[in-house]
Amino acid sequence: MKAEFFRKKPMKQLLCSVLAFGLVTAVSPAAVCATEGTEPPAAYYEAVQTDALANWPQGPAIYAESGILVDLDTQEILYSKNIDKQLYPASITKVMTTLVAIESSSPEEPVTFSQHALDSIEWDSSNIGCRLNETLTMEQCWYAMMLNSANEVCCGVAEHISGSIEAFVEKMNQKAAELGCTNTHFSNPNGLPDETHYTTAHDMALIANAAYQNETFRQVFSTRQYEIPPTPQYTETRYLYNHHKMMQPDTEYYYEGCLGGKTGYTETALNTLVTIASRNGKNLLCVTMRTQGRQVYTDTASLFDYGFSQTFPADEAALLTVAEPTVTETPTPEPSPTATEVQDEENGSSKGGSSSAADTVQDMFPVWIPLTAVFVIAVGLFVFKLYLESARKKRRRRRQRRRSEEDK
Numbered sequence: 001m002k003a004e005f006f007r008k009k010p011m012k013q014l015l016c017s018v019l020a021f022g023l024v025t026a027v028s029p030a031a032v033c034a035t036e037g038t039e040p041p042a043a044y045y046e047a048v049q050t051d052a053l054a055n056w057p058q059g060p061a062i063y064a065e066s067g068i069l070v071d072l073d074t075q076e077i078l079y080s081k082n083i084d085k086q087l088y089p090a091s092i093t094k095v096m097t098t099l100v101a102i103e104s105s106s107p108e109e110p111v112t113f114s115q116h117a118l119d120s121i122e123w124d125s126s127n128i129g130c131r132l133n134e135t136l137t138m139e140q141c142w143y144a145m146m147l148n149s150a151n152e153v154c155c156g157v158a159e160h161i162s163g164s165i166e167a168f169v170e171k172m173n174q175k176a177a178e179l180g181c182t183n184t185h186f187s188n189p190n191g192l193p194d195e196t197h198y199t200t201a202h203d204m205a206l207i208a209n210a211a212y213q214n215e216t217f218r219q220v221f222s223t224r225q226y227e228i229p230p231t232p233q234y235t236e237t238r239y240l241y242n243h244h245k246m247m248q249p250d251t252e253y254y255y256e257g258c259l260g261g262k263t264g265y266t267e268t269a270l271n272t273l274v275t276i277a278s279r280n281g282k283n284l285l286c287v288t289m290r291t292q293g294r295q296v297y298t299d300t301a302s303l304f305d306y307g308f309s310q311t312f313p314a315d316e317a318a319l320l321t322v323a324e325p326t327v328t329e330t331p332t333p334e335p336s337p338t339a340t341e342v343q344d345e346e347n348g349s350s351k352g353g354s355s356s357a358a359d360t361v362q363d364m365f366p367v368w369i370p371l372t373a374v375f376v377i378a379v380g381l382f383v384f385k386l387y388l389e390s391a392r393k394k395r396r397r398r399r400q401r402r403r404s405e406e407d408k
Contacts, residue, residue, distance in 0.1 A: 041292060049080040053317075057310040060302040063295035064288035066201040069303045072209065072276070072283040076317035078307050083202040086183050087289045090264030091126070091149045092204060092272045093191030096172050097157070098145050098220065099211040104161045104171070107139035107216075117155040120165060125192065127152045128240070131233035142216075143226040146262060147240040154190040165189065179206045180321065193268050201287045205320055208274050208285055221260035221276075224248065246275060246297055253297040255304060259283075263296075271296035279308050 043065040051058050059069075059079045066087055069079035077083075112135045121127065128150040130136070136144070141157050144150040158168030165188065172186045181203035187194040199207075211217045224247055228238040244261040245253035257279040264272035271291040277284055284307045288299050 043290070046082065049083070050077065050318075053313075055313050056316055057306070057312065060306050062288065062299040062302060063292050064299050065290040067288045067299065067303060068201040068205050068286070069307050070205050070209065070285040070320050071307070071312075072212070072285050074314070074317070075209075075320045076312065076314070077320055078284070078310075078312055078317070079303055080318070081201075083205075084183055084200050086198045086200055087272075088193065088197065088266065088269035089191055089199045089204065089289070090266045090269035090272045091191040092262050092264040092274045092287075093186065093189070093197070093199075094145050094149060094154065095204070095211050095262050095274055096175065096186065096207050097154050097189040098142055099207070099214065099217055100168070100171050100175055101138070101142060101145075101157050101161060102214060102216050102220075103175075105138045105157075107137060107142075109138040109160070110135045111138055111141050111153075111156050111160045113152065113156040114159060117159050117165075118152050120155040121151040121190065121192065125151045125190075128228070128238055129234060130156065134231055134233035136228065136231070140228050142220050143223065143240055144228070144238075146220050147223060147226055147242045149190075149243060149263070151190040151192065154188075158189045176203065176207065179203075179210050181206055191264060191266070191269075193266050201289050202320075204274060204287045204289070205285055208276070208287065209320060212276060212285070218260070221262070222247075223260075244273075244275065246277075246300065253294075253301075255297075255301055257304075273297070273300055275300050275304075277304050277308075282308060284308065 040061075040063060044061055044063050046065070048059045048061075050056055059081075062081065064081070066082040066085050067079065068077060068081070068083045070077055112133060113130045115132055118130060118132060126149045128144050128148050130150070130152050136153075136156075138157070138160075141153050144153040145157070155165055158165045162168035162171060168189055169186050172189065173184075176184045176186065176199075181199070184199040184203040184207075185196055186199075187197040191197070212221065224242045226240045228240065230236055242248070242260075243263045244258075245251045246255040246258040246261065248254055255275075255277060257277045259276045259278055261273060261275035269290065271293070272289045273287070273291065273296050275286045277286070284304055286300050286303050286307075288296065288303075291299055
């Protein structure tokens, strides 16, 4: 019976296989393009500079092209991998933006949004939907920038404090120089892609370390949820959620002791992350840059586990001090990898500094997967149509033969 079925209905078998493949591809991209089990990127095998120190505990391999782990209490660099390599920061830029804003304003100051501020970002990048002439307090803006990674809010704050976005960016660069950042140049306050907007893991650690010393910044940095009441221009409450999944107890990425952080993502920068965690009185700062997929969190967790579990010889440690200028060219955009990518939701589109309004970690996958699924399903439906037409013709011919035989 089974053999007869396969002989008589090969088209149905083919059709079922085609449609099944298309549906599985469409609804379960992980089944087709899961990063687990695939060969790690070349960056995974790159040298960890601190491993070369005498008597130093060997650090974990990470997927990030660059990573640094710092003991905030001793200022010792516990882990160093390409920390002075210039890379695009994406939305972790907003750590500096928020620090400069906090140091240059008071919480109650009204920030009114101009058309220029609203038009200065990509329409589909991360935002909270600010309207023309809408006014928020400066404190509300701090939370919008750090939690929801709102790009238009960065521009509005910049104009309010310095009169123009360009003048505010100059303040950011001045602050970077004061902190000893020798491989950093900011071109905008939100981290949107720009060839002249770059930094290093080392410099970002200097920036985050300084920011965390500010009590107001610490409060914003560590907040999981915040609400902005309705305004005359926006009649609904805005609910802001921190995009950093290591802070969220209901996610698989939650890390016990995580105090706060900032996420970043663009197609050119890939995933970037700044995180601070504390266990047993030990406070660690971690920065990873240009990370693929969910490894943006697993890398950071691995580095924290390493830092909290190991004993480091103090006489061998390097301190988080001014970095030597890196003699490298401005980072060149590279094709996005085919591996799963975690979009940090600040850049809704990958053009922005961070992600969209939804606050979920998406396991992003190459565009060709859903397109292939659609194509396969379309082919399947076309084949099905041909099959039905063929079946109808066969039935019609059989009926005609029967009538002919009856007429005889």
